[in-house]
Amino acid sequence: MEREAEIIVERPSVKNAVLVTSFPGIGLVGTIASAYFINELKLNAIGILDSKLLPPIASLYEGVVLPPIRIYESEDLNLLLIHSDVPIVPQIAYGITKAIVSWAMEVKARRVYSLAGIATFEDKKRVFGAVTQKELIDEIKDHVEIFKTGTISGIAGSILNECVATKFPGIALLGETSGFNPDPRAAANIIGAMNKILGWNISVDKLIEEAEFIEAQMQKLAEQAVQEVKREEFPMYR
């Protein structure tokens, strides 16, 4: 069998690390969180995930080409991170999942974290968590809401399934979002939950600022729309 995806990477120096994964999805929650790690914590790029199944597209950062799925490392946080610029269609999720989880085992990571968004219509900003082994519930239950019943689809679900299949400990953190816009606040909340679970101390101030800026703009747009509706209803006051 042909391997559908391959991790091409320098041997990481961290041992027993946490491996965080994120792919573009609803509200870009996971993507914003992992991009924040990369930029704020100045993670070291150590490699890429290569696959013939990915679309032929290169991103640019300061004139330098970045392949779509990249792997980073932080010795301070004992962290490995896989960040994707491209969403993964269901047909190719399996091959990419296999490459990721078998690499997690190869580098002896101690956890796989899958970061993503979850859309509800409750206008809350919770972080939901799920695990691949019952014993892991204790690690997260004081810091997030347990996501009791439901489904996680896409590559995040696929990574969790593969963790179960290989008995590798996996944790999903899902930031609640309305999902209509990129949601830095949901991303900040995920990082906040990781701070508590993993004993980290990462400031999320910049994400909160960004969220407040976006939210203020949204508020303004909403007010304008209300004014507009009023003028439509009472045209004589125009």
Add this chain to the structure above:
Amino acid sequence: MEREAEIIVERPSVKNAVLVTSFPGIGLVGTIASAYFINELKLNAIGILDSKLLPPIASLYEGVVLPPIRIYESEDLNLLLIHSDVPIVPQIAYGITKAIVSWAMEVKARRVYSLAGIATFEDKKRVFGAVTQKELIDEIKDHVEIFKTGTISGIAGSILNECVATKFPGIALLGETSGFNPDPRAAANIIGAMNKILGWNISVDKLIEEAEFIEAQMQKLAEQAVQEVKREEFPMYR
């Protein structure tokens, strides 16, 4: 040839067991029956069926990830059970079938049971049975209606065909249903038939309660519709 599906499982402790299989289909009859086994009889999860052909989706149970096709065991009933959360499209039935029947042989199961629904428009609640070897008719003929002529399509049909091809003894139990709604009564009837065929004594009271609750609701909805129709016909009495 690449294997399309693989059973990843602890070696079961049961010997000479009955292997029950169910996949979502009409009236969810088989699925309700196997879920009832799992929950009421507290079956032990012993593994999964993994396949690159399955959709990337993880289910959650109390915050713990469950891959879509799971394998359970009961030492009391000398039972192995394969339960799927996802329906199987025809294109992938063959690979999954091969994995199941070859595993049945490997663990020396003594029968494969395939549980499913069958839609008729007779408003009856029979259980139909079919077998893969003429000698097996005697095992079931006093407890179910023999399904004399017709076809069984989908993965249930595929499993039965593979049993014929490998001379493995297979039995299909099909719960009669109208098929428009999940049908716990048809599931209960299948379990009732298994009680008789296999000398089990599994209470189906909870399924019957559930069925009565659903049926009462349906009845109420039907009566309301009748009232509604009357009002339409004689609007002056409104």
Add this chain to the structure above:
Amino acid sequence: MEREAEIIVERPSVKNAVLVTSFPGIGLVGTIASAYFINELKLNAIGILDSKLLPPIASLYEGVVLPPIRIYESEDLNLLLIHSDVPIVPQIAYGITKAIVSWAMEVKARRVYSLAGIATFEDKKRVFGAVTQKELIDEIKDHVEIFKTGTISGIAGSILNECVATKFPGIALLGETSGFNPDPRAAANIIGAMNKILGWNISVDKLIEEAEFIEAQMQKLAEQAVQEVKREEFPMYR
């Protein structure tokens, strides 16, 4: 290369046999003929043709599962027969053809017969024949019309091509039919031609009865339609 189809069968006891093949097609001519062999001559089932390319569907006969393509044997007639319940789409014809013709060579059959229907609009009931080697014309030319020019498409054509490629002697018998309905008379005519070619003496009375019954019904329907048309044209006589 992965084998796309496989014959799973007990070693047949016949030697130097005639191997008859039929698949559902126009007028179901070949299928009716081969089903008649199976039921009237009480052929022994000796195996199946298995392929991942076939649709997942099981047929039932008296409550016992029958896979879609089955293989039978008659020691009296020195006959092997492959009968299919399912039509073969062009994309999978090649793999199934290869399996059949290489098995014909393996069991040292002396001829492959391909039975099918052929639609004309001449309202005749001829049997047309074609061969894969010029020398075979003599075997059939006194008993059927030679099908001089034209094409045979579908798996029947594919089997004949493979016979040419492997120099295996193949014969096609095509029962003329209007093709709009299952046509037992065309099937009876094919069996009549085989009686003459192979020195058999198979009664086709039951097929003829069936044909007369169907034809009488068709006649009645046609007469009713004529009456109906007349009433439409002269509505005052109604």
Add this chain to the structure above:
Amino acid sequence: MEREAEIIVERPSVKNAVLVTSFPGIGLVGTIASAYFINELKLNAIGILDSKLLPPIASLYEGVVLPPIRIYESEDLNLLLIHSDVPIVPQIAYGITKAIVSWAMEVKARRVYSLAGIATFEDKKRVFGAVTQKELIDEIKDHVEIFKTGTISGIAGSILNECVATKFPGIALLGETSGFNPDPRAAANIIGAMNKILGWNISVDKLIEEAEFIEAQMQKLAEQAVQEVKREEFPMYR
């Protein structure tokens, strides 16, 4: 890698032969030319090109099955010929091309000729030629128009590309045609060009007769159409 196409053939007795190839295309020019070779020169059938990619269809000639792509030989002309009854869709051209050109090398042919039509709207009847190595221009330049610029698509183009890739000498002869009807005159012109290039002396009288017959009919149809138009314009003279 699975071979997509295979030449199944008796070892040809000719050495250093010219290998002519034709496939159905515009005006059926190549096909008519190669069929004329086969029938008029009484070529010996020596084998077939077999491929799982071809449609399942058998042609008949005097009641004998002919697979869709056949190989012939003429010791007199020191000629090998591959004739196809079926057009080749682009997706399968590569595999068939590889089989043909590697066989040309295996049997040590000295040239591959690709015969086809070319549609222009100039109402001329030229034969255009192209080659796969500059040195070959001299072989053809006095007998055909050199096809200077343009593209040759389909399997003819694919065979020429493969000749370049393998440094095998290939020549395309393209008979000019309007392309709306089978064009025996364009086919005759191709054969005329081959006579000159290869020092052959094949009479094309029958093709010319056929062409004149078709052309006379076309002429008659055109005149009728003109009369019809006139009557429409001056209806009083009707």
Add this chain to the structure above:
Amino acid sequence: MEREAEIIVERPSVKNAVLVTSFPGIGLVGTIASAYFINELKLNAIGILDSKLLPPIASLYEGVVLPPIRIYESEDLNLLLIHSDVPIVPQIAYGITKAIVSWAMEVKARRVYSLAGIATFEDKKRVFGAVTQKELIDEIKDHVEIFKTGTISGIAGSILNECVATKFPGIALLGETSGFNPDPRAAANIIGAMNKILGWNISVDKLIEEAEFIEAQMQKLAEQAVQEVKREEFPMYR
């Protein structure tokens, strides 16, 4: 795994060469530039890129067949060049990219250049550059605009990604174009940038003439359109 594409080529005599690649895309910028290299610098054809994934089409040049992707060499410029007549659909970009970059390593090229167009609506004629390793920025930054942020899609992006994956030094040069017509001026600008980066001295006069001719025609068409609009607006002056 089957190789999807293969370089079939004489061993180039150049060492440590620059490998230029171009495929048809927006404004045909890369294609015009590489065709200009081929024709003006009289490059030597040394081979082709063969792939079963390419469309079956042969180009002609002076009656000689040219396969769709060709490889050239210039000892003077220490240059290798891969030029394609056919655009590459995303599904096949990966296989062709792998063949190109692994060949670049095999022949020990020192850089891979990817030439293409980039559409903006600013009516400028800049050349943008991007690199696959931060250190390469210095090579180009005085001669082109650095393409800071954005994406490069299609096979150009794919080649750049593969350079990152294999740590092979790659440079993209993108000629700014409106993209509605073949744009020789954008191609000339790319060559001008290469002159500066690589210390070459290739005259682009002919491209500029061609551009001026096209631009003059465009200008004339635009003026005619303006006149036409005026006449429409003031019909009395007609």
